[in-house]
Every structure is written in structure tokens, then in C-alpha cells.
Amino acid sequence: MELDERQKSDGGKEIVSFRLGEEEFGVEIMSVREIRGWSKATPLPHSPPYVRGVINLRGAVLPVIDLNQRFGEAPSDPSSRHVVIVVQVENAQFGLLVDAVSDILHVTQEDLQDTPDVATGETRAFIRHLVALDDRMIRLIALESIFTPMTAEAA
Amino acid sequence: MDPMEEIRQTFFTECEELLEALEAGLLSIHDGTHDEETVNVVFRAVHSIKGGAGAFELDALVRFAHGFETTLDEVRSGRLEPGEDVVATLLRSADVLSDLFAAYRDGAVPAEDTAQSLLVELSTLSGAPAPAPAAAPPADDGGFAPVPLALDLEAPAFEPVPLDLGGGDDADAADEAASPLRHYAIRFRPKKDLYRRGGEPTLLLRALDALGELDVAVTGIDAADPAALDPEEPCAEWLIGLKTAADRADIEEVFEFVSDDSDLSIEALLGLEEPQAPQAPQAQEAPASAAPAPEREAVPPPAEAQAEQAAPEPEAASASPAPSQSEGQSKPVVAPKATVRVDLDRVDRLINLVGELVINQAMLTQCVEDSGPMNREVATGLEEFHQLTREIQESVMAIRTQPVKPLLQRMSRIVRESASATGKSVRLRTEGEATEIDKTVLERLADPLTHMIRNAVDHGLESPEKRLEAGKSEEGTVRLTAAHRSGRVVIEVADDGAGINRERVRQIAVDKGLIAADAQLTENEIDNLLFMPGFSTAKEVSNLSGRGVGMDVVKKAIQALGGRIAITSSPGRGTTFSISLPLTLAVLDGMLVRIDDHTVVLPLTAIIETFKLQGGELHRLGQGGHVLSVRGEFVPLVDIGSELGFRDRVEDYEEAVILLIQTEEGVRAAFVADGIDDQQQVVIKGLEDNYGTIEGVAAATILGDGRIALILDADNLVERAALPPGETSAAA
Numbered sequence: 001m002e003l004d005e006r007q008k009s010d011g012g013k014e015i016v017s018f019r020l021g022e023e024e025f026g027v028e029i030m031s032v033r034e035i036r037g038w039s040k041a042t043p044l045p046h047s048p049p050y051v052r053g054v055i056n057l058r059g060a061v062l063p064v065i066d067l068n069q070r071f072g073e074a075p076s077d078p079s080s081r082h083v084v085i086v087v088q089v090e091n092a093q094f095g096l097l098v099d100a101v102s103d104i105l106h107v108t109q110e111d112l113q114d115t116p117d118v119a120t121g122e123t124r125a126f127i128r129h130l131v132a133l134d135d136r137m138i139r140l141i142a143l144e145s146i147f148t149p150m151t152a153e154a155a
Numbered sequence: 156m157d158p159m160e161e162i163r164q165t166f167f168t169e170c171e172e173l174l175e176a177l178e179a180g181l182l183s184i185h186d187g188t189h190d191e192e193t194v195n196v197v198f199r200a201v202h203s204i205k206g207g208a209g210a211f212e213l214d215a216l217v218r219f220a221h222g223f224e225t226t227l228d229e230v231r232s233g234r235l236e237p238g239e240d241v242v243a244t245l246l247r248s249a250d251v252l253s254d255l256f257a258a259y260r261d262g263a264v265p266a267e268d269t270a271q272s273l274l275v276e277l278s279t280l281s282g283a284p285a286p287a288p289a290a291a292p293p294a295d296d297g298g299f300a301p302v303p304l305a306l307d308l309e310a311p312a313f314e315p316v317p318l319d320l321g322g323g324d325d326a327d328a329a330d331e332a333a334s335p336l337r338h339y340a341i342r343f344r345p346k347k348d349l350y351r352r353g354g355e356p357t358l359l360l361r362a363l364d365a366l367g368e369l370d371v372a373v374t375g376i377d378a379a380d381p382a383a384l385d386p387e388e389p390c391a392e393w394l395i396g397l398k399t400a401a402d403r404a405d406i407e408e409v410f411e412f413v414s415d416d417s418d419l420s421i422e423a424l425l426g427l428e429e430p431q432a433p434q435a436p437q438a439q440e441a442p443a444s445a446a447p448a449p450e451r452e453a454v455p456p457p458a459e460a461q462a463e464q465a466a467p468e469p470e471a472a473s474a475s476p477a478p479s480q481s482e483g484q485s486k487p488v489v490a491p492k493a494t495v496r497v498d499l500d501r502v503d504r505l506i507n508l509v510g511e512l513v514i515n516q517a518m519l520t521q522c523v524e525d526s527g528p529m530n531r532e533v534a535t536g537l538e539e540f541h542q543l544t545r546e547i548q549e550s551v552m553a554i555r556t557q558p559v560k561p562l563l564q565r566m567s568r569i570v571r572e573s574a575s576a577t578g579k580s581v582r583l584r585t586e587g588e589a590t591e592i593d594k595t596v597l598e599r600l601a602d603p604l605t606h607m608i609r610n611a612v613d614h615g616l617e618s619p620e621k622r623l624e625a626g627k628s629e630e631g632t633v634r635l636t637a638a639h640r641s642g643r644v645v646i647e648v649a650d651d652g653a654g655i656n657r658e659r660v661r662q663i664a665v666d667k668g669l670i671a672a673d674a675q676l677t678e679n680e681i682d683n684l685l686f687m688p689g690f691s692t693a694k695e696v697s698n699l700s701g702r703g704v705g706m707d708v709v710k711k712a713i714q715a716l717g718g719r720i721a722i723t724s725s726p727g728r729g730t731t732f733s734i735s736l737p738l739t740l741a742v743l744d745g746m747l748v749r750i751d752d753h754t755v756v757l758p759l760t761a762i763i764e765t766f767k768l769q770g771g772e773l774h775r776l777g778q779g780g781h782v783l784s785v786r787g788e789f790v791p792l793v794d795i796g797s798e799l800g801f802r803d804r805v806e807d808y809e810e811a812v813i814l815l816i817q818t819e820e821g822v823r824a825a826f827v828a829d830g831i832d833d834q835q836q837v838v839i840k841g842l843e844d845n846y847g848t849i850e851g852v853a854a855a856t857i858l859g860d861g862r863i864a865l866i867l868d869a870d871n872l873v874e875r876a877a878l879p880p881g882e883t884s885a886a887a
């Protein structure tokens with residue numbers, strides 16, 4: 001309720017910000033279903049390397065994406081301190097393996113900046129906007145480019 | 156939903172059931188396995204459809220049902236012998252009825268041409284004049300007499316109904332010998348919900364009027380103090396005298412949709428036998444304890460009879476005029492099993508929850524086991540919990556399963572249509588109608604099965620001339636059977652036709668470039684060419700099974716249900732297609748197999764046997780390949796661990812566990828694993844929604860410790876292993 005009103009008033013939105021190494025990222029709170037601790041995933045055969053496998057989310061089978069690896073970095077070495085952000089894109093749900101969740105921020109339309117050209121093509125596809133907050137830079141993720149269920153045969 | 160629409164939907168759902176009952180009845184008459192009650196059931200089905208259709212003003216349906224009913228009545232009364240031709244017409248009428256119904260249900264305009272020509276046929280059979288459209292009861296608005304209002308302010312509880320029994324003498328009874336008249340007093344008081352749901356007493360009265368002579372009075376409209384009236388609360392009450400040949404069930408049917416929303420009483424009157432009708436209200440205080448039967452010979456004065464005659468033995472009384480009449484009433488009516496209509500979503504939600512419960516139960520058990528030695532009460536409690544969950548699960552799954560009967564029945568129509576389109580004479584035999592299968596599977600089976608049946612009639616059976624030449628009966632037979640076999644449902648479509656012309660099949664496959672001209676194929680391989688995309692054996696595209704949709708589509712549809720299809724054929728004797736399907740799409744019995752630190756599930760149905768590998772049974776074959784000798788037969792060894800990418804190919808298989816697998820096609824393979832952990836029923840969790848499909852993996856499940864295990868697709872793994880090893884050869 002409160003959220004809606006604020007969004008209406010200034011065209012802004014709430015984002016959940018999280019950390020991956022030294023960098024800060026964010027996803028729109030409306031896409032986030034829940035945040036949970038890391039638990040061991042069951043690897044999937046013939047999957048892209050950044051898919052850590054599937055975990056049991058109260059009876060649902062949830063694929064978990066190693067976001068670090070998805071961005072072309074080294075795979076994470078998840079511990080119990082790591083966090084999985086469960087997000088929903090259209091009808092599919094998946095988890096994002098990240099180092100830690102920082103906070104929930106309110107950003108306005110003016111705060112959102114386009115991603116500058118310096119970033120490589122792939123990174124630009126993943127990052128929708130940049131948000132400058134004080135001296136922090138938060139990279140707002142385009143979730144649909146991170147992962148979509150494959151209807152075609154994986155192999 | 157709009158309440159009227161809701162009632163309409165209920166009517167449609169019921170109509171479907173009635174149509175099923177109708178067809179089942181007609182088929183059993185056709186097969187000569189019927190009894191008297193069958194004819195009644197058939198009659199009632201058509202009648203109920205007519206009644207309901209009338210209420211919703213589905214005129215074409217009413218008209219046709221009326222003509223249909225008239226002919227059926229002739230059959231019911233024994234005046235029309237249900238011979239081959241008659242039953243054939245009746246069956247076609249049932250088809251038309253179902254078409255008309257489907258048109259209305261789907262909001263289309265019903266095509267009446269076939270209906271009209273069949274009506275003519277029906278009327279020829281029944282000997283009745285060709286039913287003019289106006290004969291339909293609800294259509295003749297003009298014929299319905301205005302309701303005589305009789306206001307009685309003193310006796311709100313009850314009022315004598317003026318009932319015209321003038322015609323109730325012997326001569327009249329003789330005239331009506333075929334369907335003797337009975338008298339009923341009906342008291343009908345709608346509650347406000349009836350109006351709220353769009354009910355309309357006028358429609359009901361019209362329907363009653365269609366049953367016979369009507370005498371209606373309204374009471375309860377107490378005008379004493381209009382101001383005190385609650386406008387929302389209906390106060391009118393109808394007292395209806397009905398002289399009809401119909402029985403009580405017919406009357407009850409009229410009120411079927413409103414019985415919950417009204418006070419209703421239907422009394423069969425003793426009128427004819429009652430010598431001295433008590434002159435007035437005292438009657439209600441003194442239930443006629445004296446049996447009225449002895450006075451049978453007494454002819455009642457053509458006077459007003461008492462409506463509210465206490466009638467504890469209506470049956471006995473009404474039984475007297477003619478013997479044929481008693482049949483409908485005194486026959487012990489088999490009470491239909493009570494059923495509840497439930498939204499499928501709710502059932503599915505329940506099934507999901509029970510799935511969670513099963514997992515939760517397993518997790519709890521594991522937790523307790525891990526926490527040290529168990530105290531005896533806890534152990535017993537857990538065991539009981541386990542039993543209960545399993546029982547609940549089975550019961551809940553059973554809600555989703557339904558007998559295949561309606562599906563098989565629907566196919567008889569397909570056979571009739573295909574037969575008449577191809578000019579062949581075909582008889583469909585069905586077996587195993589009580590076999591139950593998951594509703595979803597059942598629904599999605601209709602299309603492939605339809606196609607297979609058409610195929611059997613069109614391609615499988617020969618023309619009548621050729622059959623006679625081959626020394627067979629002119630009439631071809633298609634057998635459709637369903638049965639449970641080792642945890643799966645097997646449905647077979649068999650014809651007694653010429654069998655597959657393998658030479659021609661092979662030639663077509665060569666012509667279409669599906670196989671090389673010099674390919675050496677076994678008979679079985681040739682048969683399976685039928686399932687290849689783009690294969691169609693019909694010389695010209697017939698309007699039946701043609702249209703470029705081949706058996707490959709059927710195969711895909713079956714596979715999508717987790718089923719397999721196989722074909723066997725012998726020249727001159729016929730062809731059999733056999734579909735094997737999982738009982739349910741929600742659980743399966745699986746073997747928990749360990750590979751390194753991974754646990755995977757293999758469906759129990761695929762496993763023939765398991766054993767530990769001894770030395771000397773294994774033989775190298777080709778590059779990195781092995782075959783295993785199992786009692787003299789060499790089967791390929793499949794290292795599922797490396798196939799799934801869990802580990803590199805192992806060189807030393809000593810001490811490994813072998814699971815001997817047989818695919819639906821009968822291909823065997825030996826899967827290598829590190830160990831077998833357990834055997835249990837697992838809840839199937841799809842991967843498609845959140846992830847997508849994976850080669851070699853059918854689905855996933857959740858183990859007792861909460862981890863996810865993959866359910867392997869054994870057939871797919873065997874298929875993949877048979878391919879040249881992709882990754883390894885590419886790397887080399």
C-alpha cells in the first residue's frame with residue numbers, strides 16, 4: 001500500500017540491493033519473491049556452467065544461477081553465508097546466488113541512468129540501468145536476460 | 156458468474172453425463188446385453204435432456220429430443236422391436252443429439268439438416284406423424300392456459316386444489332391403456348434463492364403442462380397488509396393438480412434444478428380409488444390409516460378429490476389401473492452413487508499439498524533418525540504417520556483417476572462415422588471399461604485414440620468384398636481394450652484386417668526418402684516406419700485419416716503423456732496398436748540410485764533386474780564401449796554417470812552395480828551405478844516451468860532429506876548411448 005503510493009507519487013521504485021564481490025547490484029523488489037540462505041543444489045546435466053543446479057523451495061524445483069559466473073567472473077564458492085534471491089520473471093522462478101543482500105532502496109525515475117558504452121556488450125545486456133546513490137553505484141539487473149527456461153532440448 | 160449461466164453450465168455438465176448414459180444404453184441394446192431397465196434409462200436420458208433444454212429454450216435440441224423420445228417410447232412400450240436397423244437409427248440419433256447439444260454448449264448455431272432428416276426417419280419408426288417443430292412443448296406458448304388464481308386468505312397452510320377428475324372413469328382409462336394416467340398433487344413454494352438464481356416458476360409450469368393436464372392454483376398471496384410484505388421474500392405458493400402418463404421421476408425432473416431452492420411436495424393421489432373423499436380439511440389431521448385398496452371397484456364420483464390426501468402408499472394405489480404402469484414406480488430403483496462435482500484446480504491443489512506432506516513426513520522421519528536412538532513410542536508414531544500419509548496420498552490420487560468408459564464410448568461413434576464414410580461394415584468391441592486412469596491422461600488421450608480408430612477402420616480393415624474374398628465375415632471388427640498391466644495402463648486398438656502391407660510400406664518409405672533403397676529392415680522396423688513423420692500409406696488422401704496428420708503425431712501425443720506406443724501386425728490377421736501409459740502423472744515408483752555423491756531416481760517399470768558386476772562378464776567393444784553378457788545375450792553398457800556429465804567415463808567397472816533396463820521398444824541396456832539406496836514412491840516435480848527440458852532427465856523429485864533428485868528417462872538415455880559418443884569423439 002505504502003509502496004504503491006510512493007511509486008505513484010514520483011514514478012520511482014523500490015529495489016533490493018546486493019553485493020557480488022566488491023560490486024553492488026540491484027533488482028526491482030516487485031520481482032523478488034523471497035530471500036533465503038544457500039543450500040546445496042542438485043546439479044543438472046547438460047546445463048550451462050552458471051546454473052548451479054536446482055534446490056527445493058518448499059516443494060518447488062528452483063534453478064539457481066551463479067550470478068558471478070553469469071557475468072563472466074569466476075564461479076562463487078558458496079557457503080552458508082551466501083544468499084539466494086528468489087525472483088520471478090513472467091511465470092518462471094529462479095534463484096540468484098549472491099554474496100549478501102545489502103538493503104532496500106527507494107529510487108526515483110531521475111536516479112536511473114542508462115548504462116554507458118564503456119561496458120562490453122554482454123554486461124550491458126544484463127544491466128538495465130545504473131543508479132547513483134551518494135557515492136555508491138548500483139547496477140540494476142535486467143532479469144529476463146539472466147535466465148529464461150529453455151523449451152528447446154538442452155543438448 | 157451470472158447465476159443463470161451457472162445453472163446453464165450445470166445443465167450442460169449433466170447433459171454430458173446423460174448423453175453418455177444414453178449411448179451406453181443404446182450400445183448395450185445393440186449388443187443384446189440389455190434388460191428392460193436399459194430402455195428406461197435411455198428414455199429417461201433423452202427425456203431429461205429435453206426437459207433441461209426446454210428450460211433454456213434450446214429449441215432445436217428440444218424438437219429433436221422430442222422426436223427421439225417419441226420413438227423411444229414406442230420401444231419402451233414394446234410396440235417397436237429394437238432390431239438392427241432401429242438401433243442403428245437410434246444410435247445415429249444419439250450422435251445428432253450430442254451434436255446439437257455441443258453446438259449449444261459452444262455457443263454455435265446448431266445445424267438442423269441432419270436432425271431434420273433423422274426426425275423423419277424416427278417418426279417413420281414410431282408411426283407418429285412427422286413431428287412439426289411446434290410440437291415441442293415449451294415452444295407452444297399459446298397452448299398454456301393462464302393460471303387460475305384462487306386466493307384463500309383463511310387457509311394459508313394448505314388449500315384444497317380443485318382437481319378435475321371428470322375423465323377418470325373406466326372408459327377413459329381403457330383409452331389410455333398404453334400409458335395410463337395418474338394424478339398428482341404438487342405443492343410448490345419457491346424460496347427467494349430460486350428467484351435470485353434466475354428461476355422462473357412459469358417455465359416449470361410449462362414443463363409440467365407438457366406432461367399432461369394441468370390444474371393450477373396459487374395461494375399465499377396474502378394481501379392483508381401489503382406494507383408488511385417483504386419484497387425480497389416470495390410468498391406465493393402453487394398448488395398443482397396434474398393428470399399425466401408420466402411417472403413421479405418425470406415430475407421430479409421438472410423441478411430438478413430448483414428443488415434446493417423451494418419447498419416441494421409431490422403426492423400421488425388416491426383419487427380413483429377413494430370412495431368417500433372426506434369433504435374437507437379434516438383429512439390432513441387424519442392420515443388415511445385404512446388402506447384404500449379394498450375399495451378398488453368403487454367408481455368415484457366425478458367430483459373434486461382431495462389434493463392433500465394423506466398418501467403414505469401412493470405406489471400401491473396408483474398401481475391398480477394397468478399393470479404396465481406399475482413397472483416404472485414399483486421397480487426397485489437403483490440409487491445412483493452420490494457424487495460431488497469439484498473444480499479440478501481444487502483437487503490438484505490438494506494433490507500438491509499431499510505431495511508436500513509426503514516429503515515432509517519423510518524429512519521428519521529422517522530428522523528423528525539422525526537425532527539418535529529412537530524411543531519406541533516415537534518410532535510407532537512415525538510408522539503410523541507414514542501409513543496414514545501413504546493412504547491419504549492414494550485416496551487423493553484416486554480422486555483424479557476416472558474410468559476409461561466414456562472415452563471408449565466416444566470411440567464407438569468414431570467407428571460408426573468412419574464406417575459409413577468408407578462404406579465398410581464395422582463392429583467395435585470394447586473391453587476393460589472400468590479401467591481407471593488419471594483424468595488429464597484420459598482427456599489428452601481422446602485425440603490420438605480417435606486418430607488410431609479412424610486409421611484402423613480406414614487403413615486396417617479391408618473393403619467388404621476383399622474380406623469375403625479372404626474368407627472373413629463381411630463385418631470387420633475393431634477391438635478397443637483397456638487394462639492395467641504392471642503399474643501402467645495399456646490401451647490396445649486391434650483390427651482384424653489384412654495386416655500391414657510391409658512391402659508397400661517399405662516402398663513408400665524409400666520413395667519418400669525416409670530410408671535408403673537398399674536398407675535392410677526387420678519386420679518390426681518396417682512396421683515402425685508408420686510412426687515416421689511425413690509417412691502416410693493411403694494412396695489418396697481420404698477425408699478420414701488423411702490430411703497429412705500421420706501416426707507420428709499420435710506417437711508424439713502419447714509420448715507427451717509419458718506413454719509409449721508399439722505396433723504388431725500379422726498378414727491377413729490384422730494389426731494391433733498398443734499404448735502403454737503411466738497411471739498418473741503425479742507419482743511413480745522409483746529406485747534411488749547412487750552415482751558418486753549424486754542420487755538419481757530410475758522408474759521401477761524400466762528396471763528388469765539389478766546385480767553386482769562380476770569379472771568376465773564385460774567385453775570391450777569399439778572405442779571406449781563395453782557390452783555385458785547377460786545369460787548369453789550381449790547388452791550395451793551405459794555409464795549413466797558420464798552420460799549425465801557427473802563424471803568422466805570410468806575404466807574400471809569392477810564391483811559396480813548393474814541395473815538391467817528394458818525400454819518400451821524392448822531394447823535392453825545395462826546401466827552402471829555405484830549403489831542402490833532405496834526403492835520408494837516419489838512425487839514427480841516438473842522441471843519445464845522453471846528450467847526447461849533436459850536430455851535424459853524426465854523430471855525431478857524431492858527426497859526425504861529435502862534434496863532434489865533427478866528422475867531419469869531410461870529410454871532417452873539408452874537412445875543417446877546408442878548414438879556415436881558425441882562429446883568424446885568430438886574431443887578426440
